[in-house]
Amino acid sequence: MLEPVINFFSRIFYFIGRGIGFLVGIILWPFLWLGSWYGQRGIILKAVLGLVAIVWLGLYGYFFYNTQAWTNFNPDYISVYDFKNRNVPAGEPVAAAAAGTPAKSCARSAIVEVTADLTDFNVNQNGWISSMLLYKLGFFGVDWDNTPFLDNKASFQRGINSAVRRTAVELVDTLGRVRGTSQIDGDLQKARGNLQFTEDAWYFGLNPFGPKTPTPSYYRSAVRDLRTFNSKLETCNAIFDARADNLIQFIDRIANDIGATSAILKDRSENNNYGWFDTRADDRFWFAYGQLYAYYGLMNAAQVDFNQVLQEKHLTPLWDGMDGQLRAALNIKPWIIANGKESGWLLPNHLTTMGFYILRVRSNLIDIKQVLQQ
Template sequence: MRFGRNKLGHNNDSLTSRTVGLALAVLLAVYLLVCLILGWYWSREPGLEPVAPTPGPDTTLVVGSTTARTVHGLMYTLLQKPGGFTGNDIFPPGVWLDNMPSWEFGVLVQVRDMSRAMRRDMARSQSQSQEDPDLALAEPRFNFDNNSWMFPGSESEYRSGLRALNRYIRRLETGEANFYARADNLASWIGDSSTRLGSLSQRLSSSVGQAEVTEEGRHYRKTPWLEIDDVFFEARGSAWALLHLMRAVEHDYADVLERKNAMTSLQQIMRELEATQQPLYSPVVLNGSGMGILANHSLVMANYLSRANAAMIDLRRLLEQG
């Protein structure tokens, strides 16, 4: 009798262990499936709809409102899109993503460049003028490390920058702050943006390898295979943000652009940037050889950015002419 009870107890323990193991396996599978679905949803890029906050009925837009509101809208989109800001995530599914954090970084760089241009040039009448106090708070916070997840987290610093930018926008639209839409201010920012596009274009072109001749000799440079998609989505995010900023510039600097006969060049830039946002139907970023069977998405993106950069160089030249 004692032996029978032990055998029965052993069988019950084995059955319980198998049940617990099966339950844990099912929970793990469900968890991974949920993470997979969330990761796919969080990786969807925002569209080309305007990002600038809609002004209220009692708000009067002034020169500079559209640019400042667009910068606000770009940063707000980074924080409030599905999944929020994923660049500093340490838990699944965000920690498994690489394309969306790269896209976010491309947008962030454009926000940083424009906020610096606003603080340095656009909100000041001349180089000896005092800088705007709210832009002086916003710009360094937008330049905070995008990989910090706590003490402080990247999001908290970016939200602090948004609050300072909001204060500047309110003061601007009530006549208490300034925005100077001059050709030299715009040309300076165009020069910075052109440099960004040139660098991205070179990194994209290096997906197939590139011979570089320097004083030290001939070097062969190629983007590592595992980084190709990161560079591609960084370029895509940067072009997305730059397109929105160009639309804002078209509005706020309309008089300057018309006077310099530069509106056509600006519109050419926007057409090329719009082409970078075409849907990517391939599940992965392909890296075929230049004349091979498979496409090379990096080279296609580099082509659009190079043409946009050429138009930006023309635009800057027109702005700098007397």
């Protein structure tokens, strides 16, 4: 009696096997044809084509390695700064000829230091993915952002860069000078200009046509400019205006920045909830993750630079709570990003989860802003 059932399933598996074999044959056919064609060519043409193939494979190997190797990625990266033991606001005199410092010495800006280090992490410790030739060419002409692979690191780096750009603007406009009474610092202005440079420039471009300076070169210059400013600040030859109204504006800009990211996540979650088959969900997620990764360090740095303001307003507990929310968000590192329905029971929605943490951080920022305004 079981024989008909066995025969039924045997036929099913037979046809499944035939279908898989047919699909594999279609995929391999161009390569088999190319191998046959290559075998019939002359030795000189073979050598030239072989060299081209080796170079091409080498480029893809380099590209694959850079997209997968996240050098010095560490959600607890702020621990190396020892911020808890730094209690002198940025630009304020450091008392310590007795502690071995020069007679005239001021505190460096932790915000500037973290901004420079995050950019250094993006372009010196790691390869900048967005301007690599193979990333620009895409996957057989399809933008890598529209595929489910090899684009997560690029989105993460762009998220960090978004936070760094915002911070550079605030450093130039308010934090790095006494607003309305002093000139813009030249090094901060150069850093801001370099960080605003397009994220995808390679050595050659079509619009405009001709050779170009690649993106990482501009960002490396910004790192040097930021560190030059901090060196001037340390010798009391620059200004860092750590006033409450400047902190209010800085917080307000960051709240708006992550609020826009939250809206992007919400839109993607509601209108493209295809589970594991949403090829843009990973881009949105890792951009948001990179943004929070950067702001986690920058907010800890701001706690040092504006230490006196926070002490006067008794904001340390509230600020620590915001830091805790930022750090908790960095624990979300799923292997595959899923954009399932919020009411679904099978597939998770990682975009909604990340958006939830972003809104909590934004709520904390608004609370801090309100206390500062009192």
